[in-house]
Amino acid sequence: MKKLIAAAVVAFLGTTGVASAMTLQEALSxxxxxxxxxxxxxxxxxxxxxxxxxxxxxxTVIELWPGSGWYAEILAPYLARNGQYVAANFETSPKEDTKGNQYRAKLGKAFEDWLSVNAAKVGKATIVTFDPPAKTKLGETGTADVVLTFRNIHNWAWNNQAEAMFSAAFDVLKPGGVLGVVEHRANPGMDMKLGYMEEGAVIKLAEAAGFKLEKKSEINANPKDTKDYAEGVWTLPPSLRLGDTDKDKYLAIGESDRMTLKFVKPATKQ
Known part of the structure; x- marks a missing residue:
């Protein structure tokens, strides 16, 4: 009986020690x-x-600046059995002791701890430090299938790091690989400091790095987002920077209006 139980456990866990492969729907739950x-x-x-x-x-999927790990909770276990999740994490030992660096370092360390604690469920998940312009190498050239970024590009654009980010993504992707972008979408002429980016500007940055826009989606669009808040995009959930002031109003609007763009690294010519 013990041998039968042991065999069943091996069949379930496989040689990697992680659970059987998940469907995407299973990963969501x-x-x-x-x-x-x-x-x-x-x-x-x-x-x-x-x-x-x-x-x-x-x-092999690289997520840029996973933050508190919202998408990592889905991607890391989903890729654990047959793929590879790579988090391009914050610098956890910044040279400059600024408020922003402290915040990112704290998040980065918490994310490292999360991966370590859940090692049995995330397989070969690993971390690379991504801190333009000092650290922009995401991995060996042409080794990733997909690079993903969720609501980060405005941060890089503020700090003149966006070109380095797109270049790094292009370098690490295989020919035919995908760069997936979700970003707060600005109205024309909006101040970037409000946290929104113009879609045309994002496309221009990607194309300058060598990417081709394959298609757009309105999956993450939100027409209720008027984008005219004193505290910018952080007025809306989940940040709710104004606290209880007009909280129900902003909850009714929901999260920001977002562009969803799929770029492709062109295949090498034969």
Missing amino acids: NDLRQPVSHERDKYRHPAETLAFFGVKDSM
Whole structure:
């Protein structure tokens, strides 16, 4: 009987020590996801978004600046069996002791701890430090299938780091590889400091790095977002920077209006 049980365990875990491969729908309900994460699904549409980008469980996927790990809770276990999740994480030992660096370092360390604690469920998931312009290498050239970034580009654009980010993504992707972008979408002429980016500007940055725009999606569009808030995009959930002031109003609007863009690294000419 003990031998039969042991054989069953090996069959379930396989040689890597992680559970059997998940479907994307199973990944959305895996037990690493926090209740508060599920609450965001109605705004962020993870199943539809990842399907649009063509993410498969056998791929090597790099997520840029995963932050608190909202998408990592889905991607790391989804890729654990047959693929590879790579987090391009914050610098956790910054040279400059600024408020922003302290905040990112704290998040980065918490994310490292999360991966370590959940090692049995995230397989070969690993971390590379991404801190333009000092650290922009995401991996060996031409080794990743997909690079993903969710609501980060405005941060890089503020700090003149966006060109380095797109270049790094282009370098690490295989020919035919995908760069998937979700970003707060600005109206024409908006101040970038409000946290929104003009779609045309994002496309221009990607194309300058060598990418081709394959298609757009309105999966993450939100026509209720008027984009005219004193505290910018952070007025809306999940930040709710104004606290209880008009909280119900902003909850009714929901999260920001977002562009969803799929770029492709052109295949090498034969």
